[in-house]
Amino acid sequence: MSGWITSGRMYAVTPAVEEGWRVLLGQIAADAGVALEFLSYPAPQPLEVLWSRPDLGAVFMCGYPLALGLAPVVPIAAPIPAADWAGGRAAYRTNLIVRRDAPYRQLEDSFGARAGYTVAHSQSGFNAFRHHLLRYRTPARPSLYASMTGNLTAARGVLDAVIEGQIDIGPLDSYWHLLLEHSAPEVTRGVRVLATTELTPIPTFVAAAGADAAMVAALRASFVAAASRPWFAACREPLQLAGFEHVDSAAYRMYLDWDREAKAAGYELPA
Numbered sequence: 001m002s003g004w005i006t007s008g009r010m011y012a013v014t015p016a017v018e019e020g021w022r023v024l025l026g027q028i029a030a031d032a033g034v035a036l037e038f039l040s041y042p043a044p045q046p047l048e049v050l051w052s053r054p055d056l057g058a059v060f061m062c063g064y065p066l067a068l069g070l071a072p073v074v075p076i077a078a079p080i081p082a083a084d085w086a087g088g089r090a091a092y093r094t095n096l097i098v099r100r101d102a103p104y105r106q107l108e109d110s111f112g113a114r115a116g117y118t119v120a121h122s123q124s125g126f127n128a129f130r131h132h133l134l135r136y137r138t139p140a141r142p143s144l145y146a147s148m149t150g151n152l153t154a155a156r157g158v159l160d161a162v163i164e165g166q167i168d169i170g171p172l173d174s175y176w177h178l179l180l181e182h183s184a185p186e187v188t189r190g191v192r193v194l195a196t197t198e199l200t201p202i203p204t205f206v207a208a209a210g211a212d213a214a215m216v217a218a219l220r221a222s223f224v225a226a227a228s229r230p231w232f233a234a235c236r237e238p239l240q241l242a243g244f245e246h247v248d249s250a251a252y253r254m255y256l257d258w259d260r261e262a263k264a265a266g267y268e269l270p271a
Contacts, residue, residue: 013184082236
């Protein structure tokens with residue numbers, strides 16, 4: 001492999017935040033002694049194509065497709081959001097959002113309305129939403145919503161669909177939401193969080209399975225030590241970031257349990 005790429009695509013919520021990731025990842029690479037080329041890969045370019053590249057050096061990947069084996073990758077390290085709800089861990093949850101002026105006061109109030117999700121291989125935008133809804137289904141009420149719009153592609157697609165009134169409720173990655181609220185609060189002002197799912201492992205930076213083990217180890221050490229470096233202070237606030245921790249593939253296996261549980265209940269899609 002002649003070169004390796006890095007990208008903050010999953011959490012490049014605005015150009016300013018993407019620039020923050022470019023700076024941070026450049027520092028990580030320099031500390032590790034690894035040459036990484038920053039790749040801007042804006043939506044709606046498919047993440048599946050990005051994850052399948054053989055030159056991945058350090059690129060965000062969702063834990064559900066990682067567990068599903070959608071691409072041959074090796075986890076490196078995952079971000080620790082600078083938010084009380086993260087509990088100082090590399091964790092996140094899904095915010096179930098509605099318009100600020102919506103009449104709903106609890107999740108059950110939204111049943112019978114219109115919902116949506118991102119893509120079927122997304123943890124925050126699909127699997128977590130489905131898992132959370134599963135407890136509310138009964139034999140008399142196998143479907144909770146009047147309609148379910150799929151393939152909204154990414155978190156921004158869900159946010160826009162709620163704001164524009166195309167759907168009444170949708171799932172939003174809590175770290176993505178935090179970053180956008182901080183970087184562009186005017187965009188999120190029209191929505192509020194109606195309910196949240198449980199806390200689970202957050203998306204991680206990954207390398208291609210064919211990457212040299214020494215390179216992966218050097219990058220992992222650099223990510224984990226980042227919060228102690230002098231340069232990190234400038235990245236902490238724009239990226240709402242407390243640091244990084246190493247996670248391995250086993251951390252994401254619980255997502256397969258959620259998938260099996262839903263399918264065993266005949267709940268292939270959130271509905």
